[in-house]
Amino acid sequence: MSRFDATVLLDPPAFPASGYAPLADRIARLLETRNDVLFVQAEAVVALEAVATSLATPALKALNIVTSPYGTLFGGWLRRGGATVTDLVAEPARPVTVEAVEAVLDAAEGIDVIALVHAESASGILNPLEAIAKRAKERGILLVVDAVASVGGHPVAVDALGIDIAVIGPQKALAGPAGISAVSVSKRAWALIDRPDAPVNSVLSLADQKRDWLDKGRGALPGTPPPLEFHALKAALDRIEAEGLETVLRRHARTAAQARAAVSDLGLTAFEAGERASNLVTTVVLPEGVEPDSLLVLEEVIRVELTAGVGPGSERLLRINHTGRRADEKTLRETLAVLAKALGQARA
Structure with a gap:
């Protein structure tokens, strides 16, 4: 690189x-x-x-x-x-x-x-x-x-x-x-x-x-x-x-919806959805047996900006960042592919 x-x-x-x-x-x-x-x-x-x-x-x-x-x-x-x-x-x-x-x-x-x-x-x-x-x-x-x-x-x-x-x-x-x-x-x-x-x-x-x-x-x-x-x-x-503010807003909303649908396909649970969820970040609850500390130190995970939740109640949350230029379907697919691979390694 x-x-x-x-x-x-x-x-x-x-x-x-x-x-x-x-x-x-x-x-x-x-x-x-x-x-x-x-x-x-x-x-x-x-x-x-x-x-x-x-x-x-x-x-x-x-x-x-x-x-x-x-x-x-x-x-x-x-x-x-x-x-x-x-x-x-x-x-x-x-x-x-x-x-x-x-x-x-x-x-x-x-x-x-x-x-x-x-x-x-x-x-x-x-x-x-x-x-x-x-x-x-x-x-x-x-x-x-x-x-x-x-x-x-x-x-x-x-x-x-x-x-x-x-x-x-x-x-x-x-x-x-x-x-x-x-x-x-x-x-x-x-x-x-x-x-x-x-x-x-x-x-x-x-x-x-x-x-x-x-x-x-x-x-x-x-x-x-x-x-x-x-x-x-x-x-x-x-x-x-x-780009136009309305287009930017729609891009974030669309990417957030795609992220929540995709994490369900991975067998994960979105922490919040609908009007209670931000369009900037999707958080998921890590499954039992997958420890945040072991997952979040992987180089690929760090590269695609998968990070831990912050604050009380976030101890087992994983944040999928789709903010700004990352609110993009191609970028989201790459991020989710890394997540799927990392989860597979963690469960093996």
């Missing part, structure tokens, strides 16, 4: 300051929103921490939905800022139910914010965003959505759903770079974030982003923006727009 020549990435041309605002506008169109879009110059987990840090005050009451380690992290960041947090922890590695959300909202008083992850790559599940968004809108509660894994794989219509803050990372279904992320923020959310006592002089401060970039006309970004990441983001958006 030929080695990649990393020297081609050295001495990249600068990304023009005039190019940041158009990129933000293109992301806004992708999210179907007229809200502000800003960049966090880091992987999306930093953007999520920035959102929690920027929102959290001792006066804030939040319902934090936990369906993976990312929800646990978000609740911890809110608490660090003094917020009162009610964690709604779903059954391990499973989606939350709308009924459970309603029960907490009925029992709790004065909830200001609901936070949830839309699609979980950790376990391949999909949380019922539309139904939860409806409940949040009915009660006037601000909605924060981690759409890092779902954007491009599932519809994320920010304005139609009433999402106040959406965090995205281009590295999943958009098949872009991992080192840059974006956040859309509604006027209602800015009222909680851009306040006199907001955290400032920090990479975790969205108020800084607003004051230093949005309020100054969206020209040069503060700090030293990474040109490679922005060039790659532009290229990823070029490719998504050339």
Whole structure:
């Protein structure tokens, strides 16, 4: 196998300051929103921490939905800022139910914010965003959505759903770079974030982003923006727009359906299916007698991106990655062929 020549990435041309605002506008169109879009110059987990840090005050009451380690992290960041947090922890590695959300909202008083992850790559599940968004809108509660894994794989219509803050990372279904992320923020959310006592002089401060970039006309970004990441983001958006977002969404949905049908043919059980399953990842329960540790160290398995589930409840789950450019019938066939071979070796 030929080695990649990393020297081609050295001495990249600068990304023009005039190019940041158009990129933000293109992301806004992708999210179907007229809200502000800003960049966090880091992987999306930093953007999520920035959102929690920027929102959290001792006066804030939040319902934090936990369906993976990312929800646990978000609740911890809110608490660090003094917020009162009610964690709604779903059954391990499973989606939350709308009924459970309603029960907490009925029992709790004065909830200001609901936070949830839309699609979980950790376990391949999909949380019922539309139904939860409806409940949040009915009660006037601000909605924060981690759409890092779902954007491009599932519809994320920010304005139609009433999402106040959406965090995205281009590295999943958009098949872009991992080192840059974006956040859309509604006027209602800015009222909680851009306040006199907001955290400032920090990479975790969205108020800084607003004051230093949005309020100054969206020209040069503060700090030293990474040109490679922005060039790659532009290229990823070029490719998504050339294919068409609706086509990208259908491609992910079609590949996910093919993956679930195929694992059944292999005698495996999909962990989730239908509206409770993500289009990005199919998880299967490994059969008795097949140990994850022995299967996942095989070179071919690693090459086709068959990986272990992440978090509580995922101990015997195997993830089949059909995200981004891997949402393709030929790639899926190759992945499943490796899986069938590896299972045969493990059972022998």
